[in-house]
Every structure is written in structure tokens, then in C-alpha cells.
Amino acid sequence: xxxxxxxxxxxxxxxxxxxxxxxxxxxxxxxxxxxxxxxxxxxxxxxxxxxxxxxxxxxxxxxxxxxxxxxxxxxxxxxxxxxxxxxxxxxxxxxxxxxxxxxxxxxxxxxxxxxxxxxxxxxxxxxxxxxxxxxxxxxxxxxxxxxxxxxxxxxxxxxxxxxxxxxxxxxxxxxxxxxxxxxxxxxxxxxxxxxxxxxxxxxxxxxxxxxxxxxxxxxxxxxxxxxxxxxxxxxxxxxxxxxxxxxxxxxxxxxxxxxxxxxxxxxxxxxxxxxxxxxxxxxxxxxxxxxxxxxxxxxxxxxxxxxxxxxxxxxxxxxxxxxxxxxxxxxxxxxxxxxxxxxxxxxxxxxxxxxxxxxxx
Amino acid sequence: xxxxxxxxxxxxxxxxxxxxxxxxxxxxxxxxxxxxxxxxxxxxxxxxxxxxxxxxxxxxxxxxxxxxxxxxxxxxxxxxxxxxxxxxxxxxxxxxxxxxxxxxxxxxxxxxxxxxxxxxxxxxxxxxxxxxxxxxxxxxxxxxxxxxxxxxxxxxxxxxxxxxxxxxxxxxxxxxxxxxxxxxxxxxxxxxxxxxxxxxxxxxxxxxxxxxxxxxxxxxxxxxxxxxxxxxxxxxxxxxxxxxxxxxxxxxxxxxxxxxxxxxxxxxxxxxxxxxxxxxxxxxxxxxxxxxxxxxxxxxxxxxxxxxxxxxxxxxxxxxxxxxxxxxxxxxxxxxxxxxxxxxxxxxxxxxxxxxxxxxx
Numbered sequence: 001x002x003x004x005x006x007x008x009x010x011x012x013x014x015x016x017x018x019x020x021x022x023x024x025x026x027x028x029x030x031x032x033x034x035x036x037x038x039x040x041x042x043x044x045x046x047x048x049x050x051x052x053x054x055x056x057x058x059x060x061x062x063x064x065x066x067x068x069x070x071x072x073x074x075x076x077x078x079x080x081x082x083x084x085x086x087x088x089x090x091x092x093x094x095x096x097x098x099x100x101x102x103x104x105x106x107x108x109x110x111x112x113x114x115x116x117x118x119x120x121x122x123x124x125x126x127x128x129x130x131x132x133x134x135x136x137x138x139x140x141x142x143x144x145x146x147x148x149x150x151x152x153x154x155x156x157x158x159x160x161x162x163x164x165x166x167x168x169x170x171x172x173x174x175x176x177x178x179x180x181x182x183x184x185x186x187x188x189x190x191x192x193x194x195x196x197x198x199x200x201x202x203x204x205x206x207x208x209x210x211x212x213x214x215x216x217x218x219x220x221x222x223x224x225x226x227x228x229x230x231x232x233x234x235x236x237x238x239x240x241x242x243x244x245x246x247x248x249x250x251x252x253x254x255x256x257x258x259x260x261x262x263x264x265x266x267x268x269x270x271x272x273x274x275x276x277x278x279x280x281x282x283x284x285x286x287x288x289x290x291x292x293x294x295x296x297x298x299x300x301x302x303x304x305x306x307x308x309x310x311x312x313x314x315x316x317x318x319x320x321x322x323x324x325x326x327x328x329x330x331x332x333x334x335x336x337x338x339x340x341x342x343x344x345x346x347x348x349x350x351x352x353x354x355x356x357x358x359x360x361x
Numbered sequence: 362x363x364x365x366x367x368x369x370x371x372x373x374x375x376x377x378x379x380x381x382x383x384x385x386x387x388x389x390x391x392x393x394x395x396x397x398x399x400x401x402x403x404x405x406x407x408x409x410x411x412x413x414x415x416x417x418x419x420x421x422x423x424x425x426x427x428x429x430x431x432x433x434x435x436x437x438x439x440x441x442x443x444x445x446x447x448x449x450x451x452x453x454x455x456x457x458x459x460x461x462x463x464x465x466x467x468x469x470x471x472x473x474x475x476x477x478x479x480x481x482x483x484x485x486x487x488x489x490x491x492x493x494x495x496x497x498x499x500x501x502x503x504x505x506x507x508x509x510x511x512x513x514x515x516x517x518x519x520x521x522x523x524x525x526x527x528x529x530x531x532x533x534x535x536x537x538x539x540x541x542x543x544x545x546x547x548x549x550x551x552x553x554x555x556x557x558x559x560x561x562x563x564x565x566x567x568x569x570x571x572x573x574x575x576x577x578x579x580x581x582x583x584x585x586x587x588x589x590x591x592x593x594x595x596x597x598x599x600x601x602x603x604x605x606x607x608x609x610x611x612x613x614x615x616x617x618x619x620x621x622x623x624x625x626x627x628x629x630x631x632x633x634x635x636x637x638x639x640x641x642x643x644x645x646x647x648x649x650x651x652x653x654x655x656x657x658x659x660x661x662x663x664x665x666x667x668x669x670x671x672x673x674x675x676x677x678x679x680x681x682x683x684x685x686x687x688x689x690x691x692x693x694x695x696x697x698x699x700x701x702x703x704x705x706x707x708x709x710x711x712x713x714x715x716x717x718x719x720x721x722x
Contacts, residue, residue, distance in 0.1 A: 031487040036517025045515055049493055053500040058476075058511035066511035068476055070535060073432040079478035079531055080514045115419075115429055117440035119529040121482070126392040132410055139414040150419035150427035153441045153529075154406055156397025157720065161524040168480045168514075170440055170531030174431060359518065 034354025036083075038247025038293075041353050043256075063182055064105040064243065067175065076111035078102055079170035085359045087134065087164055090204045091219030094167060095134040097295060097361055099141035099149075100224050101246065102169040107226040108242040108298060110181040110233065111173025113145060118152040118169050123162030131165065145224035147171065179238035183260035186241050190329040191307035192265060193300045195228065195320035196221065197273035198250055202292035202357055203281050218277050223296030228317040232300070237310050241301040245294040247355050252291070253299060254337045255351045264332025267349065270342045271326040290339070291352055293360040301329065395715025397444075399608025399654075402714050404617075424543055425466035425604065428536065437472035439463055440531035446720045448495065448525055451565045452580030455528060456495040458656060458722055460502035460510075461585050462607065463530040468587040469603040469659060471542040471594065472534025474506060479513040479530050484523030492526065506585035508532065540599035544621035547602050551690040552668035553626060554661045556589065556681035557582070558634035559611055563653035563718050564642045579638050584657030589678040593661070598671050602662040606655040608716050613652070614660060615698045616712045625693030628710065631703045632687045651700070652713055654721040662690065 034041045051059065058066035065078030082098045103113035118138065122131065142149050200221040207214055225244060232239060241261075243253045250272070258265045274282075274289050282289045296319060302310045307325060314323035337349040395402045412420065419427035426439030443459045464474035479499065483492065503510050561582040568575055586605060593600060602622070604614045611633070619626045635643075635650050643650045657680060663671045668686060675684035698710040 029489055031483045031485055031489060031492065031517055033485050033517050033519065035483065036515060042515060045492075049489075049496055050513060050515075053496045054503070054510040054513075056509050056511065058509070059513070066476065066478075068511065068533070070431050070436060071434040073434070075431060075436075075533075077476060077478060077533060078512050079480045079529070081480040081482050081516045081529060083482060083516045083518050115427065115438060117427075117438060117531045119440045119442040119480075119531070121442050121444060121527055122392045122396065124392055124394050128390055128392060128410070131392065131406075135410055135414045142415070148417050148419070149415040150417060150429065151439050152411060152415075152420070154397060154403060154411075155442045155444045155720075156392055156394050157444050157524060157527075158394065160521065163518060163522040166482055166518075166527070168440070168442060168529035168531075170478045170480070170529075172429070172436075172438060172533065359516075 033358045037352070037354025037358065038252050039352040039354045064108040067109060074175035076106045076109035076173040076175060077170070078105035078109070079168060080105065081166060081168040082361060083166050083359050084205065084361050085163065086208060087130065089208045089220060090217050092222035093134060093137050094165065095137035096141045096222050098167045098169045099138050099145055099147065100222055100295065101361060102171040103145040103147050104225045104244045106171050106173030107229045108244050109173065109175070110177065110179055110229065110242065111175045112230065113147045113171055113173045113226055115150045116142065116147050116169050116171045118149055118167060120154045121162060121166040122154060122156045123164055124156055124159040126164050134165065145226065177233050179233070181239055181242055183241050183257045186257060186261035186263055186301050186329055188263065188329055188331045189304050190240055190301045191304050191325055192267065192327040192329065193302060193307065193311055193314060194272060194324055194326045195298050195314055196322040197275050197278070198294060198297065199274055199278040199282060199289035199292040201295040202360055203278050205360055206285065206357055214277055214281055216277065218281065221294055221296035223319045225296065225298055225319060228314050228320040231313050231317060232310055235309065235313055237302060237306045237313070239300045239302050242298055244298040246361055247293050248352065249291045249293055251337065251349045252351055254349065258337050259335040262334040264330045264334070264336040265327060266330060267327035267337065267339050269339050271324050273322055273324055287356050290349060291356055293355065293357070295361065394719045398713070398715030398719065399613050400713040400715045425469040428470060435536035437467045437470035437534040437536060438531070439466035439470070440529060441466065442527060442529040443722060444527050444720050445566065445722050446524060447569055448491065450569045450581060451578050453583035454495060454498050455526065456498035457502045457583055459528045459530045460499050460506055460508065461583055461656065462722060463532040464506040464508050465586045465605045467532050467534030468590045469605050470534065471538065471540055471590065471603065472536045473591065474508045474532055474534045474587055476511045477503065477508050477530050477532045479510055479528060481515045482523060482527040483515065483517045484525055485517055485520040487525050495526065506587065538594050540594070542600055542603055544602050544618045547618060547622035547624055547662050547690055549624065549690055549692040550665050551601055551662045552665050552686055553628065553688040553690065554663060554668065554672055554675060555611070555633060555685055555687045556659050556675055557683035558636050558639070559655060559658065560635055560639040560643060560650035560653040562656040563721055564639050566721055567646065567718055575638055575642055577638065579642065582655055582657035584680045586657065586659055586680060589675050589681040592674050592678060593671055596670065596674055598663060598667045598674070600661045600663050603659055605659040607722055608654050609713065610652045610654055612698065612710045613712055615710065619698050620696040623695040625691045625695070625697045626688060627691060628688035628698065628700050630700050632685050634683055634685055648717050651710060652717055654716065654718065656722065
């Protein structure tokens with residue numbers, strides 16, 4: 001703790017972290033925007049810095065949240081910080097994201113979202129009225145997601161050391177069933193269901209950030225996801241894995257699951273819904289909607305015997321009314337995700353190093 | 362959500378928050394550093410913005426964390442963001458603070474700290490080696506506090522929109538006894554125990570921030586507090602209230618408890634330990650150690666019949682070896698905190714509007 005910052009890096013064995021962290025500090029000695037993008041550089045930070053320091057079964061599960069045992073009852077615990085720019089955008093704002101995002105991470109653990117904390121980092125000079133608007137939006141979002149905000153904290157940083165406001169939410173959910181829902185539970189033959197069309201959140205942010213006026217305007221898909229998950233569970237369907245498609249979009253989510261499960265995932269492009277407005281905007285801007293962030297979409301990996309019924313159930317809920325079956329899990333090559341195009345060519349869907357659009361959530 | 366930011370404030374009834382928030386937006390239309398200082402302005406934000414939006418029994422309890430019921434077992438849930446400047450200081454760093462601070466908030470609820478989340482907000486350009494040092498410090502602190510870091514998140518913001526790194530931790534603790542430990546449980550006659558001397562954390566931060574060399578150097582008191590609390594509980598002592606003395610120091614903690622409990626608290630100055638180095642540094646700099654932040658000190662409100670034994674137990678643990686009995690609760694004037702000086706004069710210990718030293722934690 002007493003080594004000045006400008007001295008050489010610790011050699012192997014200098015500390016528990018140094019010992020298990022031979023790379024890539026030399027390659028990227030400073031934090032880049034891409035380290036926060038949910039792609040390979042975020043994964044490198046996780047693999048090389050965080051997991052060696054904190055590795056434990058809950059963290060190693062590479063899930064959206066930790067599953068913990070409280071006197072025989074399983075709870076889920078998850079956190080996210082929100083740094084989206086701008087604070088308000090079509091279809092949502094940082095407050096809505098902060099409530100739905102963390103509630104959704106719990107839902108993806110198969111847990112009923114119950115309680116949230118909120119930690120605000122305010123920049124000196126922020127109009128109090130902006131804070132009031134964000135807090136009011138969080139109130140409405142919490143009611144919609146049926147979660148209670150039960151504890152919080154506020155810090156203020158000097159002008160020029162923040163960007164209006166950042167907010168962290170952590171959440172606790174309660175698991176009410178026996179299903180093991182995790183990347184490691186994915187099996188060959190599993191069908192991959194997608195809850196709706198891709199790319200709205202990212203394009204909504206980009207439109208306001210860049211002053212682009214799409215007609216009709218593209219709104220964020222930002223929404224709470226527990227309802228369709230609850231319906232699947234209530235129908236006796238036990239998804240092997242659930243994952244919401246935030247930073248890095250569908251591609252990052254599938255790559256993470258393919259890697260953790262040691263499976264190959266094959267996706268049919270023709271089955272992946274993308275609305276015309278998003279497709280057009282992506283084409284103009286040179287973005288790939290398979291990598292664009294969503295805030296109200298998820299994939300469910302289900303047993304082939306459950307696939308048809310699961311799809312029907314998802315389509316019965318507004319938030320997942322556009323659900324489709326987009327692909328399949330194969331033993332194949334561990335960690336590989338492929339996309340078969342409309343004309344039948346198959347290509348690898350690789351991870352990006354970062355997110356195409358920084359500070360998307 | 363579609364009202365541009367520069368339009369007039371909503372009138373009464375425009376929203377649930379607007380309706381219950383007639384003040385003090387006009388008085389302070391923008392966020393000041395003092396809103397984050399733990400004093401009256403922080404309290405105003407809580408009373409006027411957060412509580413009207415999120416008010417529920419857990420939040421209204423004005424405690425360091427929420428107490429929640431999971432299938433008949435009580436858990437505590439708490440969060441804090443850490444924005445301390447500089448990141449490293451004598452006796453600690455932002456990582457140690459982030460682990461101990463949140464673990465201590467759980468301990469103050471009478472809960473055994475078990476699991477933490479960590480959400481990092483990194484500024485583009487941060488040396489990865491700095492992050493590695495902070496994470497390694499968190500690893501050591503988690504081991505010392507016997508908590509597991511089980512879930513996390515990393516975001517990156519543009520250069521000039523952060524200050525190296527901010528970290529939020531949220532934590533879950535498990536309550537293993539029946540005692541109700543809360544400001545509202547404080548009763549007339551309760552004895553106020555203080556776990557040790559005041560002011561080290563604030564003065565350690567200030568010394569490095571201002572380039573002052575105290576001899577011997579003042580180190581932060583930053584430490585985990587569950588061990589002495591557990592010992593009190595194990596001995597059958599049921600403290601009525603516990604509170605760690607962070608932002609705003611002893612005075613803010615006592616004022617909050619006096620206000621929530623509707624009691625008066627009288628403190629004897631001669632009983633409050635302050636080491637010579639801290640006293641001298643405070644005198645030179647014009648600071649009052651009763652308001653300076655600590656990160657390893659707490660007050661315990663106990664029944665007079667338990668006071669002597671509780672003090673003995675506290676003194677049996679390193680972190681609270683310097684414990685003293687500093688005062689007493691009276692029915693008196695609700696919300697009043699008084700200090701009787703060494704020469705017998707009694708004065709009001711009022712809250713500051715903010716913290717004397719911004720970004721202290």
C-alpha cells in the first residue's frame with residue numbers, strides 16, 4: 001500500500017493480484033473507454049484483475065448476479081452503475097435504466113426482484129430539478145417493476161469531476177423455485193429464444209446524442225423483464241439460462257454464455273427481428289444491430305421439448321410479444337458463436353473489444 | 362419525462378415528488394458540495410427529494426441500512442458510494458474504505474456482514490496499476506472484515522468526467538438475534554459509549570491533501586467494527602442503537618439519533634478522547650474534531666444497567682480499546698445535543714450544513 005504510483009509494476013508474487021495478473025497491464029497501461037464496453041477488454045479486466053482478487057463460487061459463475069443462501073432460502077444479489085449520456089433520452093432516462101437494469105439482472109437469475117439500493121454521485125452544480133426528475137422517474141419505475149428502494153446514499157463531487165449524475169443500484173431478489181439457471185446449465189440441443197427485436201435502446205441514445213431525428217423516432221426498449229420470466233417458471237418451464245442483452249448486445253451475451261458453458265451457439269439471422277427504423281439507422285451509421293445495446297430484451301435457453309410452449313408464453317406478455325426462436329446450442333466448438341445469413345453463409349459472431357457506443361447504460 | 366431541462370419547475374401536484382417538495386429547490390437550485398457532507402443539506406435532500414419519492418418503512422427508519430425479512434430471517438442491506446480524494450492516504454485507501462464502510466453500516470444494524478457488491482466507475486486514462494492496487498487492498502480488507510465480494514460491475518467514463526475512480530459497495534448482513542437496534546429504540550437514561558478517539562480519518566486525509574507533514578503522521582482509523590458489536594451481542598447485551606461516525610463526525614451522528622428518537626443527548630467533553638496530534642492539527646487548521654469524519658469509530662446506546670459491562674467488552678477489542686462513556690440520553694428537548702465543557706459550561710452541538718472537509722469518504 002505504500003508504493004508510490006509511478007514506480008515499476010510489481011513483479012510476480014509481489015501480491016496476490018500481481019501474481020495472477022501477468023497481462024495485459026503492459027498492453028493497456030491505462031483504462032480505455034472500451035474497458036467499460038462489455039466486450040473483450042471488460043472481460044480482460046474481470047479475468048485479470050477482479051476474479052484473481054475476489055474469486056469465489058458466486059463470482060466465478062459469471063452470471064448477472066450472485067446466488068446466496070440465507071437460512072436455506074436462496075437470494076440473488078446484483079449491482080450495476082449507470083453512467084448513460086445524456087441523462088434523458090427517448091423512452092427513458094438514467095433513473096429508469098437504474099431501476100429496470102438491476103431488477104432485470106435479478107430476473108435473469110430466476111429471482112423475483114424485491115429490494116433495491118441507490119447510490120448517487122452528484123456533480124456540484126447539477127440543477128436540483130434534474131435530480132428531482134430522475135428520482136421521480138425511479139419512483140415510477142420501481143412501482144412498475146414491483147421493487148422497493150429501501151436504502152441509499154448521496155455523494156457530491158467537484159464540478160468537472162463528474163457528469164451531472166451517476167447512480168449505482170444494487171438489488172436483492174428471492175428465488176422461489178429449484179431450477180438452476182446459469183450459463184453452466186446450458187446443454188447441447190437447447191433452443192435459444194429471443195424476447196423481441198434488437199437495437200432500440202442503443203439507437204435511441206445515439207439519436208439524441210448526435211442530434212439525429214429518425215422518423216418515427218426510435219424509443220429505448222427499456223423495460224422490466226420479470227413478468228415473462230415469472231410466467232415461464234409458473235408454467236413449470238425451467239430455462240437453463242437467461243441473459244438480458246445490454247452492453248455489447250446479443251453478440252456479447254451469446255459469446256459469454258458460449259464461453260462459460262463450453263458450448264457452440266448457432267444463430268439464424270432471418271429469425272432475429274430488427275425493426276426497419278433500427279436497421280436503416282444502423283446502416284446509415286455503420287453499426288451492427290447484433291452488437292447494439294438493449295435494455296428490455298433477453299435470451300432464454302430452454303430444453304427443445306419446452307421451446308414451443310415457452311415461445312407461446314413469452315408472446316403472451318407485452319414486453320416479449322415479439323419473441324422468436326433464433327438458434328440452437330451444439331456441442332461443437334467451445335465458446336464459438338456463429339450466424340447463418342439469409343443466403344445460407346455461416347460466419348463467426350465475434351466479440352468486440354468494447355461497445356460501439358460508449359456510456360450506453 | 363418529456364419536459365426539457367430548462368423549463369420552469371413543476372408546480373405543486375405536477376408529480377408525486379414535486380407535490381411534496383415545495384422547498385428548498387428555490388433556495389439551492391443547484392447541487393453544492395455541502396449536499397454531500399452529511400449535514401443539514403444532505404438531510405434536506407433526503408427529506409425533500411428521496412423520502413417523498415421512495416418512502417417506505419425500511420427507508421423511513423433513518424438507519425445505516427434497511428432491515429428486510431427473507432422467509433422469516435432478517436437481513437440488513439446497505440450501500441455507500443466512495444469518492445474520497447486522494448485515492449491513497451495514511452492508513453488506508455478508497456478500496457479499504459469501500460469494504461469497511463459498508464460492512465460497518467451492516468454491523469451498525471446489528472447484522473453480521475456477509476456479502477458485498479462492488480460497482481466501479483473508472484475515468485478513462487486511469488493507470489490500470491492504480492486499479493490493481495485498489496482491488497488488492499479491497500481483497501485484503503474483505504478478508505479482514507470476513508465478507509465476500511460476490512458480484513460487481515465496471516463502467517468507464519470519459520477523461521474529465523470522473524476523478525480516477527469511484528466505487529460503490531452494497532452489502533448484505535444477517536441478523537442473528539432478536540434485539541431491535543435503531544434510533545427509535547433509544548430511551549431516556551441510555552448511556553452513550555464511544556468506541557475510541559475522534560478525528561484521525563479526517564486529519565489523515567487532510568494531511569496528504571494539503572501536503573502537511575504531522576510528526577508522528579496521523580493515520581486513518583479506518584477499520585472493521587463487527588467484532589466488538591458481535592462481542593456485545595454474544596454477552597447478551599442489546600444495544601438500543603449503534604452508529605458509526607463517518608461524514609460530519611460524532612456531532613452529526615448524535616444529532617441524527619436525537620432527532621429520529623425525539624430525545625436529548627448530553628455529552629461530557631472531558632470524556633471524549635482525542636489524541637494530541639489530532640487536537641493540535643485541528644487547532645492549527647481551525648477544525649472542530651467533534652465534526653471531523655472517522656472510519657473506525659462508533660457510538661453505542663445501552664441501558665444504564667449494561668453500561669459498565671459493555672464498556673469492558675469494548676475495551677477488550679483492539680478496534681475499541683479506547684472506549685469511554687461520553688454521555689447520556691434525556692427526555693429533555695427532542696433533537697437537542699449538548700456538550701458540557703471541561704469548565705462546566707453547556708453549549709449546543711449543532712449540525713453543520715455540510716462537512717468541513719469535502720470528499721472525505
